[in-house]
Amino acid sequence: MRTVHEVSALTGVSVRALHHYDRIGLLKPAAVSEAGYRLYDEASLERLQLILLFRELQFPLKDIRGILESPSFDRNKALEQQIGLLRLRREHLDNLILLAQGILLRGVNHLTFDAFDMTKIDAYVAEAKKSWGDTPAYREYEQRREGRGRNEELALGEGLMDLLAGFAELKGGPADAPEAQETVARLQAYITAHFYTCTPEILRGLGALYGGGGRFTENIDARGGEGTAAFAAKAIEAYCDGVQG
Secondary structure, three states, rough: EEEHHHHHHHHOHHHHHHHHHHHHOOOOEEEEOOOOOOOEOOHHHHHHHHHHHHOOOOOOOHHHHHHHHOOOOOOHHHHHHHHHHHHHHHHHHHHHHHHHHHHHOOOOOOOOOHHHHHHHHHHHHHHHHHHOOOOOHHHHHHHHOOOHHHHHHHHHHHHHHHHHHHHHHHHOOOOOOOOHHHHHHHHHHHHHHHHOOOOHHHHHHHHHHHHHHHOHHHHHHHHOOOOOHHHHHHHHHHHHHHHHO
16 A cells, blocks of 8 residues: 555656545545545556546546446556556657757758657547547537637637736736736636636646647747746646635
8 A cells, every 4th residue: 555645756656636536536545544645556556557648648537437437448458548648659759769869970961850740749649549449528619619710729729828927927826816826817817718627626737748858848839938837737737725615
């Protein structure tokens, strides 16, 4: 058995997130000690691994619980998808390493950006996610998207990035400051108005995505400066804690 702090250290999932998973019934501890500490066994860790896989596929926590508890859930299929995604990411990293080595040896005399192409990974994630069934939020997004032109889509995306970049001016202060919380509220309202109904649960998942590294974090930090995405994630988490109690 492992304590919640040991599981957090092992997996990189915060203690607060593990507590939240317990509250919503997504990941219950195997037992609780006499002192009231949550304890997790190997089965718990296996379920957490699957939860993290579906988080990589950008599913809201509510939908992940439904998938894992469905009688038709196929564990082997999920693991095969995880292996496939990891292989694609390894290939992507290998290409970046080769590019960097080439620049080191020869200098930048041949401009190429192929190594930065995430198309295959994005397509794989989209296909894997589709195989588990569309979420209500995704269906709503698709319905709203119909009839919108590319320029309108780009403008809405820019508006979203502008809102996220707004956290840059606030990141020197506390994440639960009124100004930061008002910015989160505007972000939630914007997503609801233009993309899909952004519930506190979905918003919390987006916050984790923004601050979790990868393209989302890089894009937000590129617009607002280093640390903007991490601060936005903390502000969103504080906001959702307040809304959800």
